[in-house]
Amino acid sequence: MRFFVNYRIVMQLHIQQLNITVPNQEKPLLSIPDFQLNSGEHLAILGPSGSGKTTLLNAITGLIPVSPNQVLWDNTDIHQLSASQCDNWRFAHIGLIMQNFHLTTGLTALENVLLPYSFRHWTIPTAVKQRAYALLEKMDFLAPDRLVESLSRGEMQRVAIARALLSKPKVIIADEPTASLDQKNGQIITALLKDLATQEKCSLLVATHDLRLADSLALRIYLQDGQIQYKDD
Numbered sequence: 001m002r003f004f005v006n007y008r009i010v011m012q013l014h015i016q017q018l019n020i021t022v023p024n025q026e027k028p029l030l031s032i033p034d035f036q037l038n039s040g041e042h043l044a045i046l047g048p049s050g051s052g053k054t055t056l057l058n059a060i061t062g063l064i065p066v067s068p069n070q071v072l073w074d075n076t077d078i079h080q081l082s083a084s085q086c087d088n089w090r091f092a093h094i095g096l097i098m099q100n101f102h103l104t105t106g107l108t109a110l111e112n113v114l115l116p117y118s119f120r121h122w123t124i125p126t127a128v129k130q131r132a133y134a135l136l137e138k139m140d141f142l143a144p145d146r147l148v149e150s151l152s153r154g155e156m157q158r159v160a161i162a163r164a165l166l167s168k169p170k171v172i173i174a175d176e177p178t179a180s181l182d183q184k185n186g187q188i189i190t191a192l193l194k195d196l197a198t199q200e201k202c203s204l205l206v207a208t209h210d211l212r213l214a215d216s217l218a219l220r221i222y223l224q225d226g227q228i229q230y231k232d233d
């Protein structure tokens with residue numbers, strides 16, 4: 001008899017004995033004995049400047065090296081992958097929104113949204129272009145042909161979010177997505193991120209100083225000197 005297993009795409013994060021040190025520094029940058037985030041959960045990572053928020057995001061996305069078996073996504077140890085395999089894994093699974101957007105000047109908003117995809121494919125199917133337009137539209141960004149350097153920071157943030165979501169990642173990771181936005185735009189971006197993550201059934205991990213943003217997510221951890229001081233849900 002054959003059993004048919006209904007494979008669901010899940011992305012569970014499991015951190016165990018994560019310890020990141022730098023030479024000539026006794027204290028680790030990050031020391032997390034055990035932490036788990038289930039698929040679809042929304043987490044805020046709080047903590048003062050220098051507490052390790054960005055280091056944690058970099059560690060779980062494979063952007064900095066970590067010892068084997070300390071960061072697992074659905075039992076995949078991304079730090080055992082080759083650099084190009086890890087890049088491909090990140091592209092396939094994670095929508096990354098970095099602190100300073102990392103948009104490419106000289107290109108339009110739409111071209112920026114499509115750029116990571118175009119690095120990996122010879123041609124861009126119409127359906128992908130349509131998704132790019134639709135994501136921008138969903139965020140009330142109606143100027144896909146404008147050069148990114150002419151955009152406001154709130155508009156740039158929308159472009160960065162659309163770019164992160166283009167490939168339908170199962171996990172959205174954002175580093176200080178409301179930093180340097182005014183309160184109104186901060187609230188708009190917060191609502192957009194949450195709504196898009198919910199609609200697309202993504203996990204959402206956000207490093208932030210913005211308590212309003214943190215309060216709007218279901219789970220919070222607070223980092224201090226690279227350690228989780230408390231969890232709150």
Ligand SMILES: Nc1ncnc2c1ncn2[C@@H]1O[C@H](COP(=O)(O)OP(=O)(O)OP(=O)(O)O)[C@@H](O)[C@H]1O
Nearest residue numbers: 022029047048049050051052053054055056207209
């Ligand atoms: N490659 C590195 N070598 C040495 N120290 C580093 C390195 N990367 C980060 N650090 C240090 O690790 C600590 C945590 O930095 P991190 O950028 O993760 O903090 P953060 O919580 O994101 O701060 P912020 O809120 O200002 O963005 C800081 O003291 C930083 O100087």
Ligand SMILES: [Mg+2]
Nearest residue numbers: 053054055175
């Ligand atoms: Mg940071």
